[in-house]
Amino acid sequence: MKKLMKLTAIALASALALTAGTASADKLKVGFIYLGPPGDHGWTYAHDQGRLMLEKELGDQVQTTYVENVPEGPDSERAIAKLAETGHELIFTTSFGYMEPTLKVAKRFPNVKFEHATGYKDSDNVSTYVARFYEGRYVQGVIAGKVSKTNTIGYIASFPIPEVVRGINAFLLGAHSVNPDIKVKVVWVYTWFDPPKEADAAKVLMDQGADIITQHTDSTAALQAAAERGLYAFGQASDMIHFGPKTQLTANVNNWGPYYIARAKAVLDGTWSTANTWDGMAEGMVVMAPFTNMPADVAALATKTAESIRSGNLHPFTGPIRNQAGEVVVPAGAVADDGMLAGMNFYVEGVDDKLPE
Amino acid sequence: MTELIIASIMTMMTAATPLVFAATGELVAEKSGVLNLGVEGMMLIGAVFGFAAVTLTGEPLLGLAVGILTGLFASMIFAVLTLSLLSNQVATGLALTIFGTGLSALVGLDYVGKTIEQIRAIYIPVLTDLPIVGRLLFGHDPLVYAGILILGLTHWFLKHTRWGMILRAVGDSDQSAHAIGYPVIAIRYAAVAFGGAMAGLGGAYLSLVYTPLWAEHMTAGRGWIALALVVFASWRPTRVLLGAVLFGGITILQLNAQAAGLGIPASFMSMLPYIATIVVLVLISRDATRIRLNAPACLGRPFRAER
Numbered sequence: 001m002k003k004l005m006k007l008t009a010i011a012l013a014s015a016l017a018l019t020a021g022t023a024s025a026d027k028l029k030v031g032f033i034y035l036g037p038p039g040d041h042g043w044t045y046a047h048d049q050g051r052l053m054l055e056k057e058l059g060d061q062v063q064t065t066y067v068e069n070v071p072e073g074p075d076s077e078r079a080i081a082k083l084a085e086t087g088h089e090l091i092f093t094t095s096f097g098y099m100e101p102t103l104k105v106a107k108r109f110p111n112v113k114f115e116h117a118t119g120y121k122d123s124d125n126v127s128t129y130v131a132r133f134y135e136g137r138y139v140q141g142v143i144a145g146k147v148s149k150t151n152t153i154g155y156i157a158s159f160p161i162p163e164v165v166r167g168i169n170a171f172l173l174g175a176h177s178v179n180p181d182i183k184v185k186v187v188w189v190y191t192w193f194d195p196p197k198e199a200d201a202a203k204v205l206m207d208q209g210a211d212i213i214t215q216h217t218d219s220t221a222a223l224q225a226a227a228e229r230g231l232y233a234f235g236q237a238s239d240m241i242h243f244g245p246k247t248q249l250t251a252n253v254n255n256w257g258p259y260y261i262a263r264a265k266a267v268l269d270g271t272w273s274t275a276n277t278w279d280g281m282a283e284g285m286v287v288m289a290p291f292t293n294m295p296a297d298v299a300a301l302a303t304k305t306a307e308s309i310r311s312g313n314l315h316p317f318t319g320p321i322r323n324q325a326g327e328v329v330v331p332a333g334a335v336a337d338d339g340m341l342a343g344m345n346f347y348v349e350g351v352d353d354k355l356p357e
Numbered sequence: 358m359t360e361l362i363i364a365s366i367m368t369m370m371t372a373a374t375p376l377v378f379a380a381t382g383e384l385v386a387e388k389s390g391v392l393n394l395g396v397e398g399m400m401l402i403g404a405v406f407g408f409a410a411v412t413l414t415g416e417p418l419l420g421l422a423v424g425i426l427t428g429l430f431a432s433m434i435f436a437v438l439t440l441s442l443l444s445n446q447v448a449t450g451l452a453l454t455i456f457g458t459g460l461s462a463l464v465g466l467d468y469v470g471k472t473i474e475q476i477r478a479i480y481i482p483v484l485t486d487l488p489i490v491g492r493l494l495f496g497h498d499p500l501v502y503a504g505i506l507i508l509g510l511t512h513w514f515l516k517h518t519r520w521g522m523i524l525r526a527v528g529d530s531d532q533s534a535h536a537i538g539y540p541v542i543a544i545r546y547a548a549v550a551f552g553g554a555m556a557g558l559g560g561a562y563l564s565l566v567y568t569p570l571w572a573e574h575m576t577a578g579r580g581w582i583a584l585a586l587v588v589f590a591s592w593r594p595t596r597v598l599l600g601a602v603l604f605g606g607i608t609i610l611q612l613n614a615q616a617a618g619l620g621i622p623a624s625f626m627s628m629l630p631y632i633a634t635i636v637v638l639v640l641i642s643r644d645a646t647r648i649r650l651n652a653p654a655c656l657g658r659p660f661r662a663e664r
Contacts, residue, residue: 039470207364
């Protein structure tokens, strides 16, 4: 039933999106596959902001199309193929679950360039790109460690994949760097976007004593739930200050625009090649929203921490780091390499949760 | 610990309230003999139009009213098709859900990512500040009380008023009710309208109170839970409240168990309400008298007057 409705929704959405653009031969057609609606003010919103930047920067040289609300998994294959069939030469698939469908479609359309966000598999015409969100989460952890009065932070997690686990670990390491008593309570909601459920999770975490909520889901519902109780929260993927002027401490803002511009330019001048981009604060792919609703000294500390990460003086995953069993996984003085970060499937010591299998 | 229990009960009540509205409405419709599977669709319609009304005017009460009216309007499409044109109730109900999902997504396009002033919990000086019972009795949002009130009135109406008994008679034996001279179709229209209005209110509760935002398909199956709830309550309003707290509460308990690090699989807990419904179905179908007493005998059957 639900699936049927989803399919109807995709069919509708694809029809809408694809009829919106009119074909024109000399322009580079750039397609985007979105997981949610561009108005989620989270993940998809951030990608759409990137798309708009691309349009603004390259003007007449490009024409963009997006398909929204495309479910992850096999269903997405048709939506991606549809873009490829309709003359799009560069296609961004913006969620982890589009990985296999993207590779499959890419094989059928060797002349089309594909860019898959947050994945780890590439091919001759599939690049991957992701941002080092964990850098921002470390800064958030530092802030939470200073601001929390109950020493309990609520973390709303989506799916147990390395990306999310890495975020939880970075947050905890940041918090413990300034306050070893911080406890992080994790709730898995198994969805990227389900506002009532995200709000439920936030309420439950606050019921259990959390006074700061952070999330790895895409809607503003959790932040709004914290606002209703007069507590604090972090925005996710975009600056959500508008939804909680007295609630948001800061937000990880995903800044995809410069990357989209660079890749489209590369296609235009024929220099595009497969790349695995993993940029962070230094390159400006992760930007922190203004530090608000906190004492000046905490804001100063957060600014300093972000600056150290940006300049490369501080790596969030600097040893010694132990896993939950107490074994040293990163020795003192070393930093976790990208391989470990990309495949992270363990909690660091101190996370108050058992990682779902 | 007490604080956690109180807080959890408060959260459970807000999770139960949309179910209370939708299930009470559906119960009345079913008591009159009409099975409307379009609850999910009507909730979505109420949610999106209610939200749109508040976004445009800033009036929360108007939003609730619009939610009620649009839910009612959607149920009237169903009523015309099934009661006047005698189409199949199951198929039409399913169609209404699909229609509601699509329509709400389309109307909602402009409202995704907008926010409104939430309807907040009430605060009565002194009373709300009482230890323990203060917040439990006087600290919910106004709609929680409205839900319980509507449920109580429905119980009273069905059990103790003349028109309530006529409505039940229509659901139990439409031909006999017709023979005595009661307007079967008109009564069913009214019952379906009430069902639609309550589903719309339940939907508006989600988008105006629960999370003050609109998101596509934000009811996420709550309409189906409301339908299961009517069966679970074996068509008794008093049990709807119990069921709603249980069904809504399970979600909250599931998240609570996770946050407390108890290690119970989330999917197992989410399954529990449905297992409970199946168990209740099995239990009531074993006892033929009980079914006769509670389940409307003409449920789902189209009525054609025989003269």
